[in-house]
Amino acid sequence: MNTLQIRKTGYKPDGTLPLINIVLLLVLAFMMAGTFTEPLPPDFDPLRSEAAVPNEEAKQSIVLTMDTEGVLSLEGRGLAAGKLEPLLNSLGQSEHALEVRTDARTPAVLVIALLQSAEGLGIENVQIVTLGRT
Amino acid sequence: MVLRQPRPKLVLSLTPLIDVVFILLIFFMLASQFVDWRQIELMPQAQVSGDVVDDQTSSLQLRNDGSFLVNGQTVDELGMAVGRLKSTGSDRAVFLSPEDTVQIQYVVDVVEALNEAGLTKVQLSLVEAGGQP
Numbered sequence: 322m323n324t325l326q327i328r329k330t331g332y333k334p335d336g337t338l339p340l341i342n343i344v345l346l347l348v349l350a351f352m353m354a355g356t357f358t359e360p361l362p363p364d365f366d367p368l369r370s371e372a373a374v375p376n377e378e379a380k381q382s383i384v385l386t387m388d389t390e391g392v393l394s395l396e397g398r399g400l401a402a403g404k405l406e407p408l409l410n411s412l413g414q415s416e417h418a419l420e421v422r423t424d425a426r427t428p429a430v431l432v433i434a435l436l437q438s439a440e441g442l443g444i445e446n447v448q449i450v451t452l453g454r455t
Numbered sequence: 456m457v458l459r460q461p462r463p464k465l466v467l468s469l470t471p472l473i474d475v476v477f478i479l480l481i482f483f484m485l486a487s488q489f490v491d492w493r494q495i496e497l498m499p500q501a502q503v504s505g506d507v508v509d510d511q512t513s514s515l516q517l518r519n520d521g522s523f524l525v526n527g528q529t530v531d532e533l534g535m536a537v538g539r540l541k542s543t544g545s546d547r548a549v550f551l552s553p554e555d556t557v558q559i560q561y562v563v564d565v566v567e568a569l570n571e572a573g574l575t576k577v578q579l580s581l582v583e584a585g586g587q588p
Contacts, residue, residue: 337469341472341476344473352487355487355489360488361490368559369563370493370563423559425558425559426560428553428558429558430554432497432559433580434581436579437581440499448494449497450494452492
């Protein structure tokens with residue numbers, strides 16, 4: 322009887338419930354659709370292509386980013402020049418794929434030199450990733 | 456007769472829940488990316504010394520001034536360069552070698568133009584000091 326009285330007198334539908342529902346749906350949408358990758362540098366102009374195929378994320382891939390000067394960064398952090406070859410060597414001996422993101426304005430010779438180094442050190446799975454043209 | 460005290464009303468405050476959910480929303484909005492990365496086939500030429508253009512391969516050099524060198528002959532337009540390469544045979548491998556200031560985006564554009572023309576065996580190579588790939 323008491324409970325019934327409380328329901329009758331004390332319970333008022335809260336107007337914030339629809340807001341919570343919408344925000345929860347937004348959280349779910351961001352969780353499902355977004356990916357957690359390191360942010361690109363602010364002045365990074367990504368390479369674009371039309372015929373590219375969707376990037377099949379390898380189980381374990383190392384992301385190298387090359388800026389316009391050819392300076393490499395590994396997973397968002399700067400990579401010293403002397404550390405590239407040991408890194409490629411270790412990649413060549415593992416199952417890791419190498420994913421290269423370059424700025425569109427980077428001299429092509431620097432990218433080709435990197436690809437040749439990677440291939441020369443036995444890395445079989447090297448991917449140049451691009452964005453689709455808008 | 457003992458009179459029961461009326462129970463205090465149970466009020467479930469939703470404010471902490473809203474706070475947590477909002478913080479989660481802001482975190483996911485800031486941390487997640489919606490960039491659709493795609494991959495492109497850019498094969499480097501194997502590092503074999505003494506590679507020369509023979510009857511199975513063609514060479515296309517991208518010069519800094521925007522012109523092209525197709526099998527040793529200068530061509531000014533990309534369409535003409537692609538046409539010449541295609542006329543030598545679509546099954547030939549094309550060694551594509553940009554000069555030092557050519558941007559990678561332009562190389563990708565040229566590779567796509569070659570692929571559209573049916574020249575799919577494109578390999579990237581570096582121009583050596585002598586000017587030959």
